[in-house]
Amino acid sequence: MGNCLTSSPCHSSSIRSRTLSSTPGTSSNYSRNVGFSGSTSSTAGVSQFSEAASVDVSEPSLNGQILDYSNLKEFSFSELKLATKNFRPESLLGRGGFGKVYKGCLDEKTLAPCKSKYGMMVAIKKLNPESVQGFQEWQAEVNFLGRLNHPNLVKLLGFCWEEQDLLLVYEFLPRGSLENHLFGRRSSIDPLSWEIRIKIAIGAAKGLAFLHASEREVIYRDFKASNILLDMSYNAKISDFGLARVGPAGEASHVTTRIMGTYGYVAPEYMNTGHLYVKSDVYGFGVVLLEIMAGLRAHDTTRCSEQRNLVDWAKPLLMNRKKIKSLMDRSIEGQYSLKAAVLLGDLTLKCLETDPRNRPSMQEVLETLEQIEKLKDKPKVFKISNSQSKQLNQRHAKSSSAKRH
Numbered sequence: 038m039g040n041c042l043t044s045s046p047c048h049s050s051s052i053r054s055r056t057l058s059s060t061p062g063t064s065s066n067y068s069r070n071v072g073f074s075g076s077t078s079s080t081a082g083v084s085q086f087s088e089a090a091s092v093d094v095s096e097p098s099l100n101g102q103i104l105d106y107s108n109l110k111e112f113s114f115s116e117l118k119l120a121t122k123n124f125r126p127e128s129l130l131g132r133g134g135f136g137k138v139y140k141g142c143l144d145e146k147t148l149a150p151c152k153s154k155y156g157m158m159v160a161i162k163k164l165n166p167e168s169v170q171g172f173q174e175w176q177a178e179v180n181f182l183g184r185l186n187h188p189n190l191v192k193l194l195g196f197c198w199e200e201q202d203l204l205l206v207y208e209f210l211p212r213g214s215l216e217n218h219l220f221g222r223r224s225s226i227d228p229l230s231w232e233i234r235i236k237i238a239i240g241a242a243k244g245l246a247f248l249h250a251s252e253r254e255v256i257y258r259d260f261k262a263s264n265i266l267l268d269m270s271y272n273a274k275i276s277d278f279g280l281a282r283v284g285p286a287g288e289a290s291h292v293t294t295r296i297m298g299t300y301g302y303v304a305p306e307y308m309n310t311g312h313l314y315v316k317s318d319v320y321g322f323g324v325v326l327l328e329i330m331a332g333l334r335a336h337d338t339t340r341c342s343e344q345r346n347l348v349d350w351a352k353p354l355l356m357n358r359k360k361i362k363s364l365m366d367r368s369i370e371g372q373y374s375l376k377a378a379v380l381l382g383d384l385t386l387k388c389l390e391t392d393p394r395n396r397p398s399m400q401e402v403l404e405t406l407e408q409i410e411k412l413k414d415k416p417k418v419f420k421i422s423n424s425q426s427k428q429l430n431q432r433h434a435k436s437s438s439a440k441r442h
């Protein structure tokens with residue numbers, strides 16, 4: 038869920054001390070305090086969840102809803118233990134800054150744990166007690182995702198808080214993260230096509246545009262490829278709201294001394310001065326667009342020093358239309374027109390503007406991406422097969438490592 042990027046010690050306090058300072062008392066006491074600004078809060082149990090359909094909504098916008106109060110189920114630890122078969126290693130989906138993520142199974146209607154052939158799959162995130170993340174991130178996730186409802190945001194189904202155990206239960210996204218598809222072990226995953234890359238960018242843009250369009254804008258603060266999850270049809274859903282916060286009024290910024298985020302994705306104004314704007318998210322989106330185009334990570338210490346930071350290296354190439362092809366991921370060669378690549382490059386450059394005021398809004402980004410998607414004038418070259426593209430990628434990897442030496 039993102040990292041602290043300042044040198045000052047970030048919240049490494051244990052959950053125990055957090056729990057005491059935030060909400061004294063028991064977990065049932067806590068559950069009464071979940072919710073935005075202490076207003077109507079979630080209560081525990083299935084009955085609360087089953088009220089989902091009748092919940093009042095404020096501000097339906099951009100195909101999403103902001104619920105007046107969260108309608109999450111509070112799970113017991115033993116229920117989640119059962120759902121994941123005792124958190125067995127075979128159920129492990131991945132791990133991040135918060136802790137391990139397990140696959141589990143719940144009954145679709147009652148959300149009670151059940152056998153995998155009878156129920157629906159869910160993803161269960163379990164806090165690692167050693168993690169620098171903790172109660173604050175967990176609570177932000179419950180407060181934000183518990184109330185936000187949009188097809189391009191991951192659905193949070195419930196949570197568990199028992200003693201030191203903090204867990205989150207989400208809908209299961211079978212294709213995992215965009216990061217995994219772009220940079221995972223190439224031999225096990227076919228490279229994403231141009232068409233699917235644009236589809237994913239559009240889905241993620243819709244999610245961010247929805248957050249930014251809400252009455253009190255939500256600044257997401259941790260936009261990156263690993264936080265974009267994919268369903269079976271490659272619909273993108275933004276996950277991890279541990280760093281999200283409600284935006285300042287108008288064009289104002291939040292000022293903070295503790296910079297949170299992930300290297301390579303953090304906007305310069307936020308990194309250098311601690312000023313956080315809604316447009317700081319647009320910068321992060323630009324970095325992901327660049328990763329999608331180049332098939333290269335935002336920050337990679339195994340690359341040579343000039344290429345370590347993707348933005349620094351790629352910006353001059355984006356500015357020169359003749360050079361844009363040299364930046365594009367070889368595995369999608371022949372799948373897009375030069376016009377589409379140039380448009381995407383121009384959009385990326387705008388998102389990466391140093392001055393946040395010069396960056397487009399997420400709504401503008403979305404509209405441009407939809408125009409790019411409509412461009413069907415692909416070059417008349419052969420469409421490369423997956424095995425050919427893998428070979429190209431291997432060559433690409435070899436040539437980059439050769440450049441390194």
Ligand SMILES: Nc1ncnc2c1ncn2[C@@H]1O[C@H](COP(=O)(O)OP(=O)(O)OP(=O)(O)O)[C@@H](O)[C@H]1O
Binds near residue numbers: 038132160211214276
């Ligand atoms: N809802 C989900 N459905 C399917 N897989 C998931 C889900 N949530 C997380 N995962 C898997 O677990 C991995 C780890 O996710 P997690 O969000 O904990 O870490 P991260 O995004 O890689 O890093 P960070 O902690 O910086 O956000 C993901 O890359 C993904 O493969």
Ligand SMILES: [Mg+2]
Binds near residue numbers: 038
């Ligand atoms: Mg994540």
